[in-house]
Amino acid sequence: MYVRIGITCYPTYGGSGIVATELGLELANRGHEVHFISYANPIRLDPGTPRIRYHEVEVSNYPLFQHPPYSLALASRMAEVALCYSLDVLHVHYAIPHSVSALLARQMLARHGRRLPFITTLHGTDITLVGADRSYFPITKFSIEESDGVTAISDYLRAATAEVFGATGEIRVIKNFVNCDIYQPDPERRHASTLTPQGEKVLMHLSNFRPVKRVFDCLRILQGVRREVPAHLLMVGDGPDRAPAENLARELGIEEHVTFLGKQGHVERLIPLAHVLLQPSELESFGLAALEAMACGVPPVGTRVGGVPELITDGVDGFLEAPGDVAAHTARVVSLLTDDALRARMSGAARHTAETRFCTGLIIPQYESYYEEVCGRWTAAV
Numbered sequence: 001m002y003v004r005i006g007i008t009c010y011p012t013y014g015g016s017g018i019v020a021t022e023l024g025l026e027l028a029n030r031g032h033e034v035h036f037i038s039y040a041n042p043i044r045l046d047p048g049t050p051r052i053r054y055h056e057v058e059v060s061n062y063p064l065f066q067h068p069p070y071s072l073a074l075a076s077r078m079a080e081v082a083l084c085y086s087l088d089v090l091h092v093h094y095a096i097p098h099s100v101s102a103l104l105a106r107q108m109l110a111r112h113g114r115r116l117p118f119i120t121t122l123h124g125t126d127i128t129l130v131g132a133d134r135s136y137f138p139i140t141k142f143s144i145e146e147s148d149g150v151t152a153i154s155d156y157l158r159a160a161t162a163e164v165f166g167a168t169g170e171i172r173v174i175k176n177f178v179n180c181d182i183y184q185p186d187p188e189r190r191h192a193s194t195l196t197p198q199g200e201k202v203l204m205h206l207s208n209f210r211p212v213k214r215v216f217d218c219l220r221i222l223q224g225v226r227r228e229v230p231a232h233l234l235m236v237g238d239g240p241d242r243a244p245a246e247n248l249a250r251e252l253g254i255e256e257h258v259t260f261l262g263k264q265g266h267v268e269r270l271i272p273l274a275h276v277l278l279q280p281s282e283l284e285s286f287g288l289a290a291l292e293a294m295a296c297g298v299p300p301v302g303t304r305v306g307g308v309p310e311l312i313t314d315g316v317d318g319f320l321e322a323p324g325d326v327a328a329h330t331a332r333v334v335s336l337l338t339d340d341a342l343r344a345r346m347s348g349a350a351r352h353t354a355e356t357r358f359c360t361g362l363i364i365p366q367y368e369s370y371y372e373e374v375c376g377r378w379t380a381a382v
């Protein structure tokens with residue numbers, strides 16, 4: 001089935017926006033018509049891509065508004081775009097506030113005698129942190145229950161949602177994906193010398209620098225690793241803990257061995273330069289950065305939390321340790337940097353996992369059949 005789909009996500013910040021954007025690009029490549037509806041152009045979206053349109057949500061301010069009502073402006077824009085382009089379905093990523101806006105848009109379309117089912121994809125903190133917050137709990141539960149389809153990015157998140165919200169309807173698990181043609185290993189690390197001129201081993205961390213990512217652990221791990229192996233840490237991304245992390249690097253006396261690169265549009269060019277990816281997060285419902293690294297043949301050293309064990313098999317295609325156990329993470333990184341045979345074996349296994357379980361060719365069709373199912377169910381009901 002060919003769909004005309006509206007996709008809404010947070011365009012600038014975090015993994016949910018990346019998944020939504022990559023999904024839209026993949027769908028457009030497969031012939032679907034994709035309309036992104038958001039307040040800014042998603043960071044990884046190439047606006048020139050055929051069959052992709054971007055519709056900006058303008059949020060006007062007014063002296064009465066202490067907080068401009070983005071959710072309402074978004075609902076209005078969703079309804080407008082759906083009417084104008086005869087959308088078949090809306091797919092919103094991150095429940096709050098997107099599923100509430102979609103629910104309103106669906107009701108507005110009904111006034112025009114038009115149907116507009118919506119699917120909500122849960123990514124993690126929308127359930128585990130924000131959705132469980134008292135002020136958002138009732139509306140999040142309501143909008144999930146009202147969704148025509150709900151997906152979660154891991155078995156862990158499906159179970160967490162059922163636990164946090166009690167019995168909800170069916171939640172379909174569709175795991176995150178990576179394009180293994182774009183994310184590729186580069187065993188020669190051809191461009192690494194521009195970033196690490198002394199030829200040290202390269203550690204990388206990639207995130208939105210929020211407290212849940214434990215970015216300070218990355219610096220402490222580097223400090224420990226450097227006692228054994230010359231290494232340089234590339235910190236990719238930005239967020240609230242970036243400036244404190246830069247300070248900590250100075251305090252630890254390792255600032256010349258760390259480069260903070262900020263937000264990067266083409267991480268597929270950077271990740272293959274690394275020997276190891278650090279993901280010391282307190283919680284991850286999936287851990288997209290680890291998957292991207294694995295596709296590039298870069299073994300991740302991560303934490304045994306949330307949905308990460310569904311992605312990384314400890315000791316096979318990466319390592320898993322407890323959050324906060326810097327010594328254990330350091331030991332794993334040192335072993336990967338000093339034992340070339342181990343690193344080569346894990347690198348191959350990591351790529352194999354990405355290719356055989358999480359590549360776009362396996363996952364995008366799951367979304368396509370879900371769209372068909374939800375749209376078909378809706379047509380049968382009205």
Ligand code: GMT
Nearest residue numbers: 014015016123124283284285286287288
């Ligand atoms: O906190 C983040 O990492 C951002 C958040 C998001 O929604 O942008 O990420 C969540 O969604 C990603 C994409 O599906 C997952 O890979 C992350 O594991 C998940 N983060 C958490 O659960 C903390």
